[in-house]
Amino acid sequence: MACSEPDCERPAAVELHIPWAENRLVCAAHARVLGRRDGIVADPFPERADDLLE
Template structure:
């Protein structure tokens, strides 16, 4: 499994964030819940982490 791409986070990535003004990022559920609230960002749960996101 991939680690969260946020600085100093050691959690496993569970969500891919599609960010229109930057590259897509893989993040943990905690970071995804915050970052996905920005306008234009779309959160897509990774296949093996759907249960963690719902």
Template sequence: MTTCEEADCESEAAVELHIPWDANRLVCTAHARVWVQKDGVVPEPLDGHEDEWP
């Protein structure tokens, strides 16, 4: 299990975010929903988590 890379979050990472101005991040679905609101951020579900991400 990979943990979400956001500070103070212990949820399981389910999405890899491709962020043009920063390094890619592995985050939980809750944080991914916030990040994808920003222009240029592209989400990619991690293997085994496709059903958790629309």
């Protein structure tokens, strides 16, 4: 499954739980940036843990 952010073809590694919108499946790079916003909870996929270390 690919990252849901536009123009990103990396594999999704994290589900972002966003209170004011639908949850999103994003790559590790986008999760690092978007997960810093207040209220967003990042839930990593255990099988994609290696992607989070890059």
